[in-house]
Amino acid sequence: MTKSNISIKELASILGFSITTVSRVLNGKAEQYRIKKETESKIQETAKRLNYTPNQFARSLKLDKSETIGVIVPDISNPFFAEIFKNIERGLKQHGYAVFVGDSNDNTELEIDLIKHFVARKVDGLVIAPVGISSTHLSQVFKTGIPLVSIDRSFKNVDFPAVTSNNFDSAKEATIELLKNGHRNIALIQGLNQSQPNTDRVNGFIQAMKEWDIHPDKYSIVGEGFSIENGFYQTDRLLNSANPPTAIFALSNLIALGALKAISQNGQTIPNDISLLTFDEQAYSAFLNTPMTTIEQNKVEMGNMAVKLLIDQICGRKPKIGSIVQIHSKMHLRESIKKIN
Amino acid sequence: MTKSNISIKELASILGFSITTVSRVLNGKAEQYRIKKETESKIQETAKRLNYTPNQFARSLKLDKSETIGVIVPDISNPFFAEIFKNIERGLKQHGYAVFVGDSNDNTELEIDLIKHFVARKVDGLVIAPVGISSTHLSQVFKTGIPLVSIDRSFKNVDFPAVTSNNFDSAKEATIELLKNGHRNIALIQGLNQSQPNTDRVNGFIQAMKEWDIHPDKYSIVGEGFSIENGFYQTDRLLNSANPPTAIFALSNLIALGALKAISQNGQTIPNDISLLTFDEQAYSAFLNTPMTTIEQNKVEMGNMAVKLLIDQICGRKPKIGSIVQIHSKMHLRESIKKIN
DNA sequence: TGAATATGCACAAACGTTTGTGCAAATATA
DNA sequence: TATATTTGCACAAACGTTTGTGCATATTCA
Incomplete structure (x- = not known):
């Protein structure tokens, strides 16, 4: 471990060269400043032997980085x-x-x-x-x-x-997966409104619905945050609404965890009572009660x-x-x- | 945002005081160095107004921290x-x-x-x-x-x-939970051998078994790492052994995830075919296929x-x-x- | 009123680097 | 041999702080 914290000054005096020369060698500028090969290797070697490490503060102060x-x-x-x-x-x-x-x-x-x-x-x-x-x-x-x-x-x-x-495309692709499985009454639980990933995902979702000619009255977009709490609250509301969705699309792993909690508290199971699809693959995704279909971001x-x-x-x-x-x-x-x- | 990066020198010259005085005021040493209240507040105020922030490198260099x-x-x-x-x-x-x-x-x-x-x-x-x-x-x-x-x-x-x-105690407590539920043939999948938390947990496990008079022949301690891979490999081996355990105690969340994978790949379910207990509570623990009994570290x-x-x-x-x-x-x-x- | 003390601040060194410039000595050139 | 060029390195300033010390001026005391 770096012990004594020797300074370039001491190093130079031990070597018998000037601070300047030592600094230049140690910064790889030996050639540029025409320093003898022999001098160079001598400096390199003793620096290593004495475990010299430059003082970062002095360097940063001087170099402004x-x-x-x-x-x-x-x-x-x-x-x-x-x-x-x-x-x-x-x-x-x-x-x-x-x-x-x-x-x-x-x-x-x-x-x-x-x-x-x-x-x-x-x-x-x-x-x-x-x-x-x-x-x-x-x-x-x-x-x-x-x-x-x-x-x-x-x-x-x-x-x-x-x-x-590629939030738009992957949200669209995921939505189509739901549509292909016959779902029409789909609820999207979104994250932070107006944030770009949220907007893109929501738009991908809407675009898919549009291409499949699903009228906006048929589906719903709810929620306002990427949190567990939002996932729980919205899912609970949806499940107990007049016309509960057949599938939920969660825009984050945390929303999905909240949804899981609400679904289980309502005594329902996935996918029998409700389907679930979420952004964010996690190590546990495959091991959940009903392995989860996810969108894995790279x-x-x-x-x-x-x-x-x-x-x-x-x-x-x-x-x-x-x-x-x-x-x-x-x-x-x-x-x-x-x-x- | 910090814009111009004004230095203490400039600040001092604007104020008409010396660098020394400015520095002392800004470091809360006004009283110690008998600086007039009026001077002090004048310095404080202009420093704030000009958004002065000391150069950390210079400070660190000088103060050696x-x-x-x-x-x-x-x-x-x-x-x-x-x-x-x-x-x-x-x-x-x-x-x-x-x-x-x-x-x-x-x-x-x-x-x-x-x-x-x-x-x-x-x-x-x-x-x-x-x-x-x-x-x-x-x-x-x-x-x-x-x-x-x-x-x-x-x-x-x-x-x-x-x-x-408190690894020893909580491992012991958890083991007793298994024992109270009638398990005797228990497999412990350990983490890094000889590491302290592992040793303590293993010892807690052994102590519980000892207090319940379970002979070491009855149970097994296997594994060699806190990883998913270790959990998977060891569980797979255990399930396919001559005398598979009725319960597995995993010493980390990752080991547990590996165990889950092996259990599902072997077509078994928790807790019907095998019981599982693990260190480390996670947000998903309650939502796994069979909510998991865990030991939550604070x-x-x-x-x-x-x-x-x-x-x-x-x-x-x-x-x-x-x-x-x-x-x-x-x-x-x-x-x-x-x-x- | 003169000496002692208190008040208010500034000088300058130091922290450990990097680098523009300058200056000998060595070598090449004519 | 005298001059020009190259080689090899060192001086010293600068980066932005902190702080021991010193020095006027103002105030108090006898």
């Missing part, structure tokens, strides 16, 4: 974000960055706070899975020149890049792409304005959809 | 660690720390690498959920004076504090305690040597245990 990235997610205990984060962290580590993480707890104020905190610590870039539907605070920080990529959600008329799933690809988009910016490759990368999702057909009629 | 903590977990996408982490992050944020996170991916080499990385960045402390069974690298870094707390796992003969669950308390133990060290309160704090777990009795005979 921290080799640090800030990542902000709404809820790190949500496996969806945790897995994306895992891939982001891995990618950034490979590029030599250390990563700060902040949990905004689904709260825009906290998100803004965290951004300020990270900016104050001069992160070289930010990856944010934004909470709300507003993007002004993101645009602001991006305009100050800090590389930024938004993940999971994108925004219109905005300069920074984003990586999302979290590995999303993480990798976020890293790429960020590094591109840091290296000076400006993002194309409004560039949104869509990662393809994949359906897992299981037994939670009943074939009717 | 980073106001940063490094947290290392084996797998952030495992909800168990993610939730603990969430609480740690929240606590540290409240104390003004930014937190680096590293995912060691269940790999000791990577864990050591991350530690070095964080040490090089002069974190003020480390919270580590250690991977392996060795603690020498932890002791080493602790001896260099870096505050450290181990979480989820503890070690013997070691100077740094740890927070774990992740909130574990996180909070880790923060407390770390801050204590940072503030100079030396930990009592070998201090291990055990957080109490709680059983959730559900339907995955069949009453036999």
Whole structure:
């Protein structure tokens, strides 16, 4: 382990060279500054032997960069974000960055706070899975020149890049799966209204219904958040309504968990009494009471792409304005959809 | 958002005071250095108005502390660690720390690498959920004076504090639950052999069996890792053995998921064909095909305690040597245990 | 009124780097 | 041999803070 924290000054005096020369060698600029091969290797070797590591603060202070990235997610205990984060962290580590993480707890104020905190610590870039539907605070920080990529959600008329799933297409495809199984009275339980992934998913759903000539009176779109609570509450209402749906389409894993709770509390079973389909594959999806049909977002690809988009910016490759990368999702057909009629 | 990044020098020259005075006021040392109230408020006000934030690097360089903590977990996408982490992050944020996170991916080499990385960045402390069974690298870094707390796992003969669950007691209690339901031929699928939580849980299990006078020939202890794969493989073997158990006790949520997979692939159901009991409560535990009886570790308390133990060290309160704090777990009795005979 | 003390602030060094520039010594060129 | 060029390295400033110390001026005390 790094013990004594020797400074470049001591190292230089031990070697008998100037601080300048040592610094240059250690930063790979030996050739550029015409330093003798022999000198170079001597410095390299003693530096390693004495376990020299440069003081990051001094470096950062001088170079005005921290080799640090800030990542902000709404809820790190949500496996969806945790897995994306895992891939982001891995990618950034490979590029030599250390990563700060902040949990905004689904709260825009906290998100803004965290951004300020990270900016104050001069992160070289930010990856944010934004909470709300507003993007002004993101645009602001991006305009100050800090590389930024938004993940999971994108925004219109905005300069920074984003990586999302192909929400429209996969929601449409999933809806068609329900339609093919004979469902018409379908309830969609949505997440945060007006957020981009929600809007895209809802639109994909509507488009599918339109293409199958299902009149909007036939189906319903309810809910207002990606949470368990929303899933529970809305499902409970739907089941006890005058005209309960034959299938529920949940727009997140948490909504689905809430739905499961409500369905079981109402003494119903899947898929006999009601069919269920949800966004977000999880390790447990196949093992639920009735294995769940899910839409799996490619979290590995999303993480990798976020890293790429960020590094591109840091290296000076400006993002194309409004560039949104869509990662393809994949359906897992299981037994939670009943074939009717 | 922090725009112009004004320095203390500029701030001072705008105010007409010296850098010294400005610094002292902004660090709350106005009184100590007898600075006029009027001067103080004038400085405070303009600092706020101009949105001054001190350069962290310069501060850290001068003060030789980073106001940063490094947290290392084996797998952030495992909800168990993610939730603990969430609480740690929240606590540290409240104390003004930014937190680096590293995912060691269940790999000791990577864990050591991350530690070095964080040490090089002069974190003020480390919270580590250690991977392996060795603690020498932890002791080493602790001896260099870096505050450290181990979480989820503890070690013997070691100077740094740890927070774990009351693994022995809760494993014993859970085992007794199985015994009370008439099970005798019980298989324990363990996690990482020789790791402390595993050992404690296994010992709790054995102790229960002993108190109920069950001969070791009657039950079996198998497995060698907290992973899904281990859970799957061992369960599959057990189910197809000459004398399959009537109940399986899984020592982690991942082992349980693997067990679920094997049980379903073997065409068996819980609890009719086999009973299952597992460590780690998850949001989905109640919604599995047969709601699962689980032992819930108190992740909130574990996180909070880790923060407390770390801050204590940072503030100079030396930990009592070998201090291990055990957080109490709680059983959730559900339907995955069949009453036999 | 003169000395002692209190008040209010500034000088300058130090933290550990990076880097533009300058200057000898060594070598090449004419 | 004298000059030009190349080679090899060092000086010193700068990054933005914190802090020990010192020094005027103002106030109190005898």
